[in-house]
Every structure is written in structure tokens, then in C-alpha cells.
Amino acid sequence: MKADKTGKAGAASEKLPADQQIAEDARLLSSQLSAMRQRLFPPSAFKTLRSFTSGEAAKLIGVSDGYLRQLSISGEGPQPETNAAGRRSYTLADINALRRFLAAQHEPGSPKARQYLKWRDEAAGEHLQVIAVTNFKGGSGKTTTATHLSQHLALKGYRTLGIDLDPQASFSALLGYQPELDLHGNDTLYGAIRYDETRVAMSDIIKPTYFDGLDLVPGNLELQEFEHATPRHLAGAEDADGMPFFARVQEAIASVADRYDVVVLDCPPQLGFLTLGALCAATSVLVTVHPQMLDVASMSQFLFMTSDLLGVVRDAGGTLNFDFLRYLVTRYEPHDGPQAQIAGFLRTQFGSRVLTNPMLKSTAVSDAGLTKQTLYEVGRENFSRLTYDRAMEALTAVNDEIEALMLDAWGRAA
Numbered sequence: 001m002k003a004d005k006t007g008k009a010g011a012a013s014e015k016l017p018a019d020q021q022i023a024e025d026a027r028l029l030s031s032q033l034s035a036m037r038q039r040l041f042p043p044s045a046f047k048t049l050r051s052f053t054s055g056e057a058a059k060l061i062g063v064s065d066g067y068l069r070q071l072s073i074s075g076e077g078p079q080p081e082t083n084a085a086g087r088r089s090y091t092l093a094d095i096n097a098l099r100r101f102l103a104a105q106h107e108p109g110s111p112k113a114r115q116y117l118k119w120r121d122e123a124a125g126e127h128l129q130v131i132a133v134t135n136f137k138g139g140s141g142k143t144t145t146a147t148h149l150s151q152h153l154a155l156k157g158y159r160t161l162g163i164d165l166d167p168q169a170s171f172s173a174l175l176g177y178q179p180e181l182d183l184h185g186n187d188t189l190y191g192a193i194r195y196d197e198t199r200v201a202m203s204d205i206i207k208p209t210y211f212d213g214l215d216l217v218p219g220n221l222e223l224q225e226f227e228h229a230t231p232r233h234l235a236g237a238e239d240a241d242g243m244p245f246f247a248r249v250q251e252a253i254a255s256v257a258d259r260y261d262v263v264v265l266d267c268p269p270q271l272g273f274l275t276l277g278a279l280c281a282a283t284s285v286l287v288t289v290h291p292q293m294l295d296v297a298s299m300s301q302f303l304f305m306t307s308d309l310l311g312v313v314r315d316a317g318g319t320l321n322f323d324f325l326r327y328l329v330t331r332y333e334p335h336d337g338p339q340a341q342i343a344g345f346l347r348t349q350f351g352s353r354v355l356t357n358p359m360l361k362s363t364a365v366s367d368a369g370l371t372k373q374t375l376y377e378v379g380r381e382n383f384s385r386l387t388y389d390r391a392m393e394a395l396t397a398v399n400d401e402i403e404a405l406m407l408d409a410w411g412r413a414a
Helices: 002-013 018-040 054-061 065-074 092-103 111-116 142-155 170-174 221-234 245-254 273-281 293-315 337-353 363-369 385-409
Strands: 088-090 129-134 160-164 214-217 262-266 284-289 324-329
Touching: 054 065, 054 088, 054 092, 065 088, 088 092, 092 111, 129 142, 129 273, 129 385, 142 160, 142 170, 142 214, 142 262, 142 284, 142 385, 160 170, 221 245, 221 273, 245 273, 273 293, 284 293, 284 385, 293 337, 324 337, 324 385, 363 385
Parallel strands: 129 262, 129 284, 160 214, 160 262, 284 324
Antiparallel strands: none
């Protein structure tokens, strides 16, 4: 017994101080994540998007597989890769090139041209759509929703920008960036909205992703600096440039608006200055909610706090005009009685402001997440077909509904 006590005491004396232990754990975890990335995505260690079959490509473009085959045989337009068996495969870049080629065969701006190329028409008053995905309750599926939505819009041919406002940077990780390895300084949105002379242009911090047509402003711990710097700025302790804190995100996005059709903001899970800036920049808001009573109670407090703070912003001259505000039920299990009750309760309270389609809880989504991938990236062959099809059907229904709201805001029919 005595030897055992001595052993424990000796082990305790060898322990690192708490801050050093946490730092050591962070280094260990980061190195393991880097090694995992190298194993999962050789040879470059960066994510790539799979190619699409001719049937998948035809569905995305909105034509028949036979029509794509005829284009390939006649040598018209961008040509796909063909394997030894004669099967054609298309990258997303090929698909977008085909969209541009097919649109060019018709009068610019005509319904037929727009069928292939869905870019917004600024001359027709179609404003940049900025969708903020938010909630401050963890586990509501906020980042998963933002990632799948931004990828869905890119697959549909919209020029899309994702902005990660969460210092934990899960959105960035899903889109291929490991913050502590791939980012250095002034690489996040903070670089474009900071108050001092080291501020950089928004265009300088936008990074491409492996999804053609989807760019990213990544996040990391640097974003937290905005929460510390803003109180000093408000107190007059920092040099001011005349721009209020709540307008800075909006101004940064406006500087690159001509490059995009839609911006998806993954907001941090707290109601701080960054979230307020995001809400002021947003043209539309999506609030994710897990159908559990504690989550709904938490959302109630979130809405009260948001309303109060946005009222202050409005009084200070901020503009808040949303094209739509919608609640999305996430991680929904339709055969779970209490969840069905909560979902029904939300629909009774908010009516059409709750999206018709919930996002189902699915092992396909969580299994894809094991390799930091989304459902759009993994092939159907990696899952049981029923599980994959069920998850993809729910995901498509949710994102199509959001896309329809966006088109309605532009005055277009979905």
C-alpha cells in the first residue's frame, strides 16, 4: 500500500502545469489531425472533390444524359474525362464550364440562359444574398447546415462565398483548412474588419476551396480579437476610422459583392460583436434548432437577447431588413415522440417561419464527418443505400427550400 502511495505521489509530481499540459495536448492533437489529413487526402494532403458520373452531371445541369453524350460525341463544349470502358466523368469545374457554354447559346438574361447559368442579375435589382446561420446552443447542427448549404449552392452553379466567423473554425475544417497549419496572421475576417492600420482588403483573405465556385474566408482563434478590440474601440481607446462596429462585416462583404451571388455566414455560438455584425450584414437569417425542450428554451433566451441588442444597433443607425427569417429543425428523429411534439409546438408558434422540411438525424452525415467530409462529397457506395438515400433526400429538400426563398427574394420563380 505504501509503495502504491509513493508511486501516485511521484506521478503527481511529474505532472505539467495546467497551461503547459493543455498546450502539449493541443500540439499532439494538431499533429495527429495533420497526419490523418495526409493519409486521407494523398498525395497533396488537401481535400479534393470526387468526379461526377454523366447521369449526376446531367441532373445538376438540368439536361438529359443523352444530350450530354451527344455533346461529347460531337466535340461541342468542354469535354469530360473518358475511361477505357467509355464511361464519362465530369469534375465540378467541367459542369460549370458546360453551364456557361450552354447559356452562351441563348440570349443573355433570357429564361433559357438563366436555366443553365443562375448567377444573379445586378442590373435587374437582384441583390447579393447574405444568409447568416446562427444559434448559440451547441449541437444544433449550425456548422453542418452552413457547410451543406454552401456546397449545395455551389453545386447548383451559384457563385458562393462561405465566411467562418467561429473561432473554433469547424466550418473551415469541413471545407479543407486546418487553421493552425494553413493560416498565419490576418487570414480571417478579422483582418478585414479590425480597427488598426494592419487591416487588409477582403479580397486578400478569400481562399479557394476544392468545390469549384465556392470560396472561403476561413476562421481561427484570431477572430476572438474582435470581441476584445471592439469594447476598447467603443470606449475611444483605439483609433477610429468612423465606421461603427456593426457595419464592418457588411462593408467587408460589400467590397467583393460583384464576385458572388450568395454569401453563407457560419456565426459563432454566442451573441457577441461578431454575431451582431453578421446579423447586420445579413439579408436573410436561418436559426437552427434541435427539437429538445432545453434547446427550445435556450433559443427563447437567444431571441430575447438578439432582439434587445439589434434594437440598440437600429437606434445607432444600423439597418435590419431581412428577406426571410426561418427556423430549421435539425437532427430530427421523426419516430421520436417527444421530438415530434416539440417540432409541432414550434410550427404552432411560428407557422411558416419554420421550414417545411426538417434535417433528419442520420448516421450517413456523422459517418462522413469522421473524415471531415460532407454528404455531398462521399459516394453512395460508402453507405447502405437506404441510409444514404434517406439522408440525401432530407438534405436536398432542406436546401432546395432555402434556395427557393432566395430566388423569391430576387423575384424569380423557383
